[in-house]
Amino acid sequence: MKLKKVLCIGTAAVLSLALLAGCGGESKDSGESKKESxxxxxxxxxxxxxxxxxxxxxxxxxxxxxxxxxxxxxxxxxxxxxxxxxxxxxxxxxxxxxxxxxxxxxxxxxxxxxxxxxPFGIYPGTTAKLEDLKDGDKIAVPNDTTNEARALLLLESQGIITLKDGAGLNATKKDIEENPHNVEIVELEAAQIPRVLSEVAFACMNGNYALDAGYTAEKDALVVEDASSDAVKAxxxxxxxxxxxxxxxxxxxxxxxxxxxxxxxxxxxxxxxxxxxxx
Known part of the structure; x- marks a missing residue:
């Protein structure tokens, strides 16, 4: 009888410790989950x-x-x-x-x-002014669909190209209807454009990549989007x-x-x- 009593007490103690340990572990995990959330x-x-x-x-x-x-x-x-x-x-x-x-x-x-x-801008490359654009000059634009359209619309606003009616925010190089200076549109990943300024006459750049390269729209861009334009809202x-x-x-x-x-x-x-x- 004494032996059984000792065994029962020992078993109960072990179970109590296990339960306490389990509660402690649950509390810790719960705290970590809360912190993670x-x-x-x-x-x-x-x-x-x-x-x-x-x-x-x-x-x-x-x-x-x-x-x-x-x-x-x-x-x-x-x-x-x-x-x-x-x-x-x-x-x-x-x-x-x-x-x-x-x-x-x-x-x-x-x-x-x-x-x-x-503000999306046109930045000088090997040529300092838009009016000095020559026939056959290269102009770099982003190659992703939306930003290429943004660049082409900006070039159109400066009379460099004319796009097909209705091209709008989906315009691509294929939508260029008139290109009086026969400029070459060079499509590149947006992040690569600041690196080719020494190889193109002008570059159309996203604001963040211009900033990465040390440029700002206010100081360095030759022209930027009109703040009230549909393009800015888009x-x-x-x-x-x-x-x-x-x-x-x-x-x-x-x-x-x-x-x-x-x-x-x-x-x-x-x-x-x-x-x-x-x-």
């Missing part, structure tokens, strides 16, 4: 997007969120990373590019908020997330922080018109 990972191009996000980090920290920024130098991987749930959101693209990306690749990206636009930069995540608390906090007065002031003072906040 307050973190948001956002993909961004180095400039200006990642720079702006760094200004957002302390604002989000005050709200209890940890913002991790992953930098990308292309226009594809940050979208596939969102689609595949590798990151929570990205901030690098305009809404028209995002919509076309969905259509072409079958992804499910949506805008969680419109943040800013970057190319507003957004926070992109996978469909269904746009109302996530962390995403909403991110968008709210990006639209704060502090961030607006930072953008206005830092980029001198190269990045324009959307009200």
């Amino acid at each position: 307050k973190k948001i990972v956002v993909g961004a191009s180095p400039s200006p997007h990642a720079e702006i996000l760094k200004e957002v980090q302390p604002i989000l920290e005050e709200k209890g969120y940890e913002l991790e920024i992953k930098e990308y130098s292309d226009y594809v991987i940050p979208n596939t990373a969102v689609e595949e749930d590798e990151i929570d959101a990205n901030y690098f693209q305009h809404i028209t590019y995002m919509n076309n990306f969905n259509e072409e690749r079958g992804t499910h990206l949506v805008s969680a908020g419109e943040i800013h636009y970057e 190319y507003v930069n957004v926070i992109a997330v996978k469909e269904g995540n746009e109302n996530n608390d962390a995403v909403k906090a991110l968008v709210e922080a990006l639209k704060s007065d502090d961030v607006k002031t930072y953008i206005d003072k830092t980029y001198n018109g190269a990045v324009v906040v959307v009200e």
Whole structure:
């Protein structure tokens, strides 16, 4: 009887310790999960997007969120990373590019908020002024569908080419109807264009890649898009997330922080018109 009593007491003690250990482990895991859920990972191009996000980090920290920024130098991987749930959101693209990306690749990206636009410009390469354009000169443009159209529309606004009626925001090189100077349109990945300025007469560049190369629309561009144009509205930069995540608390906090007065002031003072906040 004594032996059985000792065994029962020992067994009960072991079970109690196991239960306590189990509760302790559950509490720890629960705490880690809670901490993990307050973190948001956002993909961004180095400039200006990642720079702006760094200004957002302390604002989000005050709200209890940890913002991790992953930098990308292309226009594809940050979208596939969102689609595949590798990151929570990205901030690098305009809404028209995002919509076309969905259509072409079958992804499910949506805008969680419109943040800013970057005036698209024509920049000098080997030639300093547009009026010095010569027959047969080369002009570099981005090769992705939406940004190529944006470049061609800007060239048309300067009388360099004429596009077919209705080409609009879907224009490609094939839509050039008149080319009086017989210019050669050189299609390149947007990120590569700043590297070929010594090889082309002019280059049509996205604002972020111009900034990366040390240029600003205000100081260096020969001409930029009209701020009231349909093109600017179509190319507003957004926070992109996978469909269904746009109302996530962390995403909403991110968008709210990006639209704060502090961030607006930072953008206005830092980029001198190269990045324009959307009200």
